[in-house]
Amino acid sequence: MFSKTIIRNFTIAFLIALILELFSGTTxxxxxxxxxxxxxxxAGVSSRYIGAVEGNINFDLKDLQxxxxxxxxxxxxxxxxxxxxxxxxxxxxxxxxxxxxxNIINWAHWDKIMTDPPKxxxxxxxxxRDTIWQGNARTIFNSLKQANIRPVVSIRNVDNSWRxxxxxxxxxPRTGEDWNEWWKQVFATVYxxxxxxxxxxxxxxxxxxxxxxxxxxxxxxxxxxxxxxVAKDAIEFVYKTYLPSHTYRIHGPKTVGGxxxxxxxxxxxxxxxxxxxxxxxxxxxxxxxxxxxxWITVLSALTRSFG
Numbered sequence: 672m673f674s675k676t677i678i679r680n681f682t683i684a685f686l687i688a689l690i691l692e693l694f695s696g697t698t699x700x701x702x703x704x705x706x707x708x709x710x711x712x713x714a715g716v717s718s719r720y721i722g723a724v725e726g727n728i729n730f731d732l733k734d735l736q737x738x739x740x741x742x743x744x745x746x747x748x749x750x751x752x753x754x755x756x757x758x759x760x761x762x763x764x765x766x767x768x769x770x771x772x773x774n775i776i777n778w779a780h781w782d783k784i785m786t787d788p789p790k791x792x793x794x795x796x797x798x799x800r801d802t803i804w805q806g807n808a809r810t811i812f813n814s815l816k817q818a819n820i821r822p823v824v825s826i827r828n829v830d831n832s833w834r835x836x837x838x839x840x841x842x843x844p845r846t847g848e849d850w851n852e853w854w855k856q857v858f859a860t861v862y863x864x865x866x867x868x869x870x871x872x873x874x875x876x877x878x879x880x881x882x883x884x885x886x887x888x889x890x891x892x893x894x895x896x897x898x899x900x901v902a903k904d905a906i907e908f909v910y911k912t913y914l915p916s917h918t919y920r921i922h923g924p925k926t927v928g929g930x931x932x933x934x935x936x937x938x939x940x941x942x943x944x945x946x947x948x949x950x951x952x953x954x955x956x957x958x959x960x961x962x963x964x965x966w967i968t969v970l971s972a973l974t975r976s977f978g
Contacts, residue, residue: 762848843890
């Protein structure tokens with residue numbers, strides 16, 4: 672019977688002999704060798720968020736948790752939550768009046784549509800009653816909060832079906848009355864979600880693919896940038912006034928693949944958003960992703976130089 676010392680020494684000797692054989696000059700390797708290169712320079716930092724976009728057929732938190740989803744994108748805006756002017760008087764109240772007294776807004780309308788929506792569904796605006804998920808916005812936002820899933824709300828004046836019809840007159844906003852309505856929509860959305868309620872909806876996009884007319888934006892890129900500026904004023908007012916310990920994020924324009932709108936936004940209105948968020952529909956996503964990272968690198972360098 673061998674002692675443990677002899678067995679251990681034999682094992683070590685065998686492994687050394689095997690290693691020497693494998694790395695000797697006579698060892699034959701397969702010819703399709705892959706070379707792995709290591710670099711001390713990072714190519715970029717990818718998001719640690721795995722996201723989903725809502726669908727109108729179902730909302731099941733277990734599905735999101737099973738998939739490891741930790742970000743959930745939700746369409747908001749006038750077609751969904753203000754299909755008719757909530758106070759019936761276009762251009763009223765004025766921005767200054769809302770800042771002085773937020774209760775001038777018709778919160779009864781907002782409470783009802785978020786709690787008891789038409790057709791019994793938060794998706795009443797996008798499908799038939801017998802096919803859409805039955806439930807309200809409160810359930811969705813509260814469920815996401817409890818599960819620590821981060822909502823990203825896209826706020827729109829007009830949607831991809833060019834609705835609601837009453838909001839077409841502010842697509843894009845031109846007059847003081849138009850801007851009053853847009854500011855109120857953004858303010859009311861953020862205030863209802865985070866002040867009247869505590870759903871922690873701290874991420875906002877302004878419209879969806881504004882460079883794609885089929886998605887409902889009726890203005891130019893310059894018009895869009897003005898829309899973002901006014902939206903940021905409304906969002907910032909909510910947080911500075913009522914949620915000073917919270918941090919909000921405004922996402923850059925979600926655009927069609929290959930678009931240069933994000934680059935223009937980084938150059939022209941860099942202080943009006945803090946998150947770059949693009950759509951990439953290419954079969955090979957690396958080229959456009961590399962281009963977007965390049966834009967971010969340039970902006971970061973300029974910020975360090977002049978900031």
